[in-house]
Amino acid sequence: MIEFRSVSKTYQDGTAAVEDFSLEIPARRITVLVGSSGSGKTTVMRMINRMVDPTSGTVEIDGVDVATREPVQLRRGIGYIMQNSGLLPHRSVLDNITTVPRLTGVSKADARRRAFELMEVVGLERSLADRYPSQLSGGQQQRVGVARGLAVDPNILLMDEPFSAVDPIVRDELQQEVLRIQAELAKTIVFVSHDIDEAFLLGDQVVVLERGGHIVQQGTPTEILANPATDFVATFIGAERGKRRLVVSDSTPAIGDDRVLVDGGGYPVGIIAAPGGRLEAGNPNPKSRSVSNKTDQAGDA
Amino acid sequence: MDWGWIGRNLDLIGGRVLEHVALTAPPIVIGLVLSIPLGYWASRSRVARSILLVLGNIVYTIPAIALLVLVPVLLGGAILDPVNLVIALTLYALALMVRSAADAFAAVPHDVVSSATSIGYSAWQRFFAVELPLAGPVLLAGIRVVSVSTVSLASVGALTGIENLGSFFIDAFQRQFLTEALVGIVAVLVVAAVFDVVLQLLGRLLMPWNRRNRRAAENPALLRTPPIGGVA
Numbered sequence: 067m068i069e070f071r072s073v074s075k076t077y078q079d080g081t082a083a084v085e086d087f088s089l090e091i092p093a094r095r096i097t098v099l100v101g102s103s104g105s106g107k108t109t110v111m112r113m114i115n116r117m118v119d120p121t122s123g124t125v126e127i128d129g130v131d132v133a134t135r136e137p138v139q140l141r142r143g144i145g146y147i148m149q150n151s152g153l154l155p156h157r158s159v160l161d162n163i164t165t166v167p168r169l170t171g172v173s174k175a176d177a178r179r180r181a182f183e184l185m186e187v188v189g190l191e192r193s194l195a196d197r198y199p200s201q202l203s204g205g206q207q208q209r210v211g212v213a214r215g216l217a218v219d220p221n222i223l224l225m226d227e228p229f230s231a232v233d234p235i236v237r238d239e240l241q242q243e244v245l246r247i248q249a250e251l252a253k254t255i256v257f258v259s260h261d262i263d264e265a266f267l268l269g270d271q272v273v274v275l276e277r278g279g280h281i282v283q284q285g286t287p288t289e290i291l292a293n294p295a296t297d298f299v300a301t302f303i304g305a306e307r308g309k310r311r312l313v314v315s316d317s318t319p320a321i322g323d324d325r326v327l328v329d330g331g332g333y334p335v336g337i338i339a340a341p342g343g344r345l346e347a348g349n350p351n352p353k354s355r356s357v358s359n360k361t362d363q364a365g366d367a
Numbered sequence: 368m369d370w371g372w373i374g375r376n377l378d379l380i381g382g383r384v385l386e387h388v389a390l391t392a393p394p395i396v397i398g399l400v401l402s403i404p405l406g407y408w409a410s411r412s413r414v415a416r417s418i419l420l421v422l423g424n425i426v427y428t429i430p431a432i433a434l435l436v437l438v439p440v441l442l443g444g445a446i447l448d449p450v451n452l453v454i455a456l457t458l459y460a461l462a463l464m465v466r467s468a469a470d471a472f473a474a475v476p477h478d479v480v481s482s483a484t485s486i487g488y489s490a491w492q493r494f495f496a497v498e499l500p501l502a503g504p505v506l507l508a509g510i511r512v513v514s515v516s517t518v519s520l521a522s523v524g525a526l527t528g529i530e531n532l533g534s535f536f537i538d539a540f541q542r543q544f545l546t547e548a549l550v551g552i553v554a555v556l557v558v559a560a561v562f563d564v565v566l567q568l569l570g571r572l573l574m575p576w577n578r579r580n581r582r583a584a585e586n587p588a589l590l591r592t593p594p595i596g597g598v599a
Binding site: 112117138141148153154157214 | 476478479481482483484485486487488489492496497500501503574576577
């Protein structure tokens with residue numbers, strides 16, 4: 067578990083990036099910090115691995131104040147995946163994945179073996195191992211970034227808008243990949259995003275931030291969707307524009323038993339199954355939130 | 368022109384080529400090595416950058432002959448000692464190279480450095496494993512200029528009696544003997560060209576990613592790979 071206790075960050079010029087921020091991040095779950103730019107979401111996340119040190123307040127991992135940990139050692143134990151992959155351009159794919167294990171003294175042979183396993187986990191062909199990052203597509207680079215983040219088998223994975231620079235189709239694939247990997251590995255993931263759809267898809271817990279790291283609402287996607295706390299949240303999730311309120315289109319003819327759904331603006335957004343004119347009930351448990359047997363393992367974030 | 372003179376003086380030419388190499392290789396290497404910490408410092412601090420670049424410009428403005436006289440006076444050595452020339456050439460090399468090195472480190476992508484820090488590189492590890500190699504291509508470009516300039520500048524040393532390829536120019540001038548001047552010019556060009564080839568080969572050896580990246584940029588087909596399980 068990661069715990070923020072009244073954390074503030076004020077820069078030397080007086081700008082307050084984060085003010086009095088408190089949050090509990092449960093172990094083995096995905097917590098998405100979502101907000102527009104300037105909301106302090108990345109600053110908050112970077113306090114976990116001491117890339118940013120708070121001006122006041124404490125950040126604790128399993129009850130240990132990170133300020134007492136040596137930053138370099140702390141960072142080696144936490145997976146970090148960022149936008150534009152952040153790969154070392156002068157190292158091959160394999161060397162990029164093995165870099166942190168090598169820094170911590172894992173033998174070259176062991177690190178390579180593990181790297182090949184991880185390439186498989188993230189869906190990369192072995193033949194790409196000797197390529198340089200610039201010889202990969204954007205999506206492949208992000209996969210390498212994920213593999214590198216997982217290389218030391220960290221309990222905590224920090225993901226800083228990792229998929230915001232890839233095209234929508236690849237982003238969709240990568241998001242599904244994260245859910246699949248999470249179902250397998252159950253890490254404590256802190257995910258920063260400005261995309262509310264991404265937050266709702268991935269987050270077990272979604273935290274909506276406003277300027278200065280103020281939490282406007284936190285909860286499961288269902289809770290936030292059903293009951294936006296403020297107008298800001300309503301606007302942010304698109305409820306205000308009617309984007310989230312869907313109705314069955316009466317003007318579009320049914321396709322077999324399917325009907326077309328339109329949002330508040332009358333734009334078609336999807337298809338719903340309506341066998342015999344009746345709407346079906348769905349299973350309300352998304353994949354990512356089905357690791358319930360692992361929830362109460364305190365002390366292993 | 369007296370082509371026969373060349374044949375008769377091959378030993379002399381060979382000897383002076385070696386002397387020229389011995390006088391110019393150390394300044395190039397020392398200049399590069401010293402420019403790395405200074406350039407890194409300049410890339411991190413605006414004040415350091417201004418001071419170092421101004422100092423470099425001043426040093427580079429000092430006429431070579433003056434510097435050759437100044438160095439033994441300041442350091443208390445004999446005026447004809449070849450070490451004076453090595454020191455003077457090192458100062459010129461450094462003066463030129465500091466700017467390149469400062470630019471080289473400033474050009475290292477900030478997000479790569481930040482990413483290396485985030486995953487747990489210590490400052491030293493990051494410098495040697497990330498910043499120095501990524502500064503490599505610009506450092507190489509800088510040292511190639513320095514190499515050519517040092518090889519040509521060294522000839523001036525002959526004026527103070529330090530034997531090298533420049534000695535041919537002095538002889539040629541005093542004896543009004545064109546062949547010798549031509550031999551000197553060609554030999555200097557050849558030494559400069561050989562140095563440049565060596566530097567380029569070292570660059571390819573030490574920075575293999577640099578060429579492959581450029582190739583990938585020119586040939587997008589390298590980026591195309593068969594999709595993996597329907598995803599790419």
